[in-house]
Amino acid sequence: MKITEIVITPIAMKDPPLRNIQGVHQPYALRSILQVKTDEGLTGLGETYGDLAVLTKLRQIAPRLAGLDPFDLNGLERIITETLGSAAGLATHGLVGEASDEKTLATVLSAFEIPCWDLQGKALGRPLVELLGGKVRDAVPYSGYLFFKPATHNPAPDYEPDSWGEAMDASGIVAQARRMVSEYGFKSLKLKGGVLPAFEEVEVILALREAFPDHPLRLDPNAGWTVDTSIAVGRKLDGVLEYLEDPTATIDGMAAVAREVSMPLATNMAVTAFSHLPPSIRVDAVQVILSDHHFWGGLRRSRELAAICRTFGIGLSMHSNSHLGISLAAMTHLAGATPELTYDCDTHYPYLVEDVVVPGVLNFTDGAVKVPAGPGLGVELDLDSLARLGEQYEKCGFDTRDDVTPMRAIQPDWDPVIPRW
Ligand SMILES: O=C([O-])C(=O)C[C@H](O)[C@@H](O)C(=O)[O-]
């Protein structure tokens, strides 16, 4: 089997005004959808970031992959490494740690690796989970991801406001959690923090604890706090949190907090590449790593990360950014075959109102998504939806994720400073 053509379609999907330390989500989230076509008539699907900097790199690589066998993942990596060379780091939105050449290569590799896996599965007539060693679980549990949010974007886009309404205080977040739990059955809850002053977020967590006595809870202010604030919050939430995620920036900062608090510290900001592991392990900076195949280099690399975590006694969870069904399918196959992944994975999927995959395969039951049974990723591309979301991209008026500018429309003097509290 040989790759003959790669079609890359940037798309924009409606996204609610979700708040975080940087500001607020734009009215559309951007993704790139990949169709890798072969001489055998099979098409492998992929999904990654839609930011122009990523898209440009994908377009640079795509023509060079003509003739490659989708089973040759080492060959894929070689072509990408040779083409990008010592590529300057991709600009990122600041919520997944520092940009670096290592992460640029890992991001681009992952974007093309997933469609190759999809092709391998399709060629063999086997679901991807079987190519990764077989199922260790039939369904992958996800956590309910809670966000502070205003009711509408400002200015409001020309589509119906999202159905989640405003959630800027404890009662709004508890109501959001109730809907997440009743509609999706989530068994754990994660609050995106860094929005209110730290001790107000503590009160929101305590309200969640009261409303959901048995749900493991997580709080993630995306490095919005100083070391001292993080320690004070950690002490106050002793026995309440399953883990505290990225309270403060840097490996040294996390290590200083970890020495003083009882709960595990988790990260998708301080340790986001293999080169971060030795310095982090040396000082026991983090006890849980949120893997993300989109920037850790794909599924093979994610499994290598899992092995390192197992070796060093580090827990493994999974990070998400706003994503569509192709990414959810890849996350579910990976988690379905990775025994080290013992924490419920993150997902933004409940906030999605439009997708490029044909509905029916990816459903949440009791908070979990069944590992798709069809060949490869087990999801089918809906070409009409792809075209519509592609048109939406052309019209949306931006080509890069930016949470700061829309926040300044709400608060003109907004400064996304870290740490804030
Ligand atoms: O765990 C995290 O840090 C994230 O999920 C990063 C995301 O970008 C989140 O902050 C968001 O969607 O605003």
Ligand SMILES: [Mg+2]
């Ligand atoms: Mg995080």
